[in-house]
Amino acid sequence: MTTDSGAVLPPGSVIGIMGGGQLGRMITLAAARLGYRCAVFCESETDPAAQVCNTVIAAPYGDPPALRRFAAIADVVTFEFENLPRDAATWLSEHTLVRPNVRCLEISQDRVLEKTFLNDLGVATAPWTEINDAAALDRAWDTIGSPAVFKTAQLGYDGKGQAMIRTREQLDEAWDGVDRVKAVVEGFIDFTCEVSVIVARAPNGQIQCYDVVENQHANHILDVTIAPARIARKTAKEAREIAVSMAEALDLTGLLAVEMFVTGDGKVLVNEIAPRPHNSGHWTLDACVTDQFEQMVRAVCGLPLGTPARLSNALMRNLIGDQASRWHDILRTPETKLHLYGKAETRPGRKMGHMTRLYPLADHWAPDSVDAALKHWN
Numbered sequence: 001m002t003t004d005s006g007a008v009l010p011p012g013s014v015i016g017i018m019g020g021g022q023l024g025r026m027i028t029l030a031a032a033r034l035g036y037r038c039a040v041f042c043e044s045e046t047d048p049a050a051q052v053c054n055t056v057i058a059a060p061y062g063d064p065p066a067l068r069r070f071a072a073i074a075d076v077v078t079f080e081f082e083n084l085p086r087d088a089a090t091w092l093s094e095h096t097l098v099r100p101n102v103r104c105l106e107i108s109q110d111r112v113l114e115k116t117f118l119n120d121l122g123v124a125t126a127p128w129t130e131i132n133d134a135a136a137l138d139r140a141w142d143t144i145g146s147p148a149v150f151k152t153a154q155l156g157y158d159g160k161g162q163a164m165i166r167t168r169e170q171l172d173e174a175w176d177g178v179d180r181v182k183a184v185v186e187g188f189i190d191f192t193c194e195v196s197v198i199v200a201r202a203p204n205g206q207i208q209c210y211d212v213v214e215n216q217h218a219n220h221i222l223d224v225t226i227a228p229a230r231i232a233r234k235t236a237k238e239a240r241e242i243a244v245s246m247a248e249a250l251d252l253t254g255l256l257a258v259e260m261f262v263t264g265d266g267k268v269l270v271n272e273i274a275p276r277p278h279n280s281g282h283w284t285l286d287a288c289v290t291d292q293f294e295q296m297v298r299a300v301c302g303l304p305l306g307t308p309a310r311l312s313n314a315l316m317r318n319l320i321g322d323q324a325s326r327w328h329d330i331l332r333t334p335e336t337k338l339h340l341y342g343k344a345e346t347r348p349g350r351k352m353g354h355m356t357r358l359y360p361l362a363d364h365w366a367p368d369s370v371d372a373a374l375k376h377w378n
């Protein structure tokens, strides 16, 4: 594996991005503003990021000739999703500079590695246990009890591969339903809210951390992000400190998004991490001095990080499936910022775009103001 020498890549260099989705698209646009060029490795030439980059390599992610071409073009390789085949990521790290490092990817790909890493660091999670054989189901039922949440260890996102568990039989059904692959069972957390933090770290160890935001989901998909989160100052401080300690422990170069539950008694439990830009950071495009995509470009190119200072309060709403077909209505509200991802095909559950509204800067939202704003907002 090539070790990271802390190299600075000047504007004009080529950033290779594994993945062609909306995150890759927004990284590419930020890179262009700073004078970089991007090569996107993705599955189709019509992918959102492929539409806006300099070079597209459209091939399956493990394709050796395509990986060779990609490594030859890119001065640094980064990724916009974590479920990249591990062999491809490892091969790339042996042939070019990969930021963040492959360990960040491996840990975020596997809930067992992720939770072990978190707990070893002293970071609290929901109580959990690994499922790798039938006896482990009994152990899970005895130790975690009910209600619980069953999750596949790998390849789960937006609630996929998950099941709510209330009876011992449901545990069997859940494991059978995913063909008995490695999984975890975790205690159901009766949280007051879900929050996330995005932290950026440069190769020289410089760190910048965005404000903690609150996330509301619909059908297991992020619906609304509220910036800042409506939580106590002390809780926000703890959430940021957890994210920073994780970035340091991972020797991260790039961005780390950390999703957390906040309980009624103010406890912060980490749910999962992603070493890349995050949907819950899209509000930063319109409300921060340096948005998450520019910050990622700065980090992976070894540039000084920008300030993540928030210039206003913000609400971000995802446009899922045919919600994006209302683009004309949305634009008729002149205060709303619309972002569309250029996806040709609308499918239920597919993230097609998002919209952001800005509100006067404050540490706290006035009581009921968020609910009132969301009710009257498009």
Ligand code: AMP
Pocket (backbone or CB within 6 Å): 126, 149, 156, 157, 158, 159, 160, 186, 187, 188, 189, 190, 191, 194, 217, 220, 259, 271, 272
């Ligand atoms: P995940 O794929 O782990 O991000 O889970 C998707 C969503 O399911 C989370 O954002 C929560 O809303 C919910 N969820 C996941 N794990 C738990 C848990 N242990 N307790 C309560 N809700 C959970």
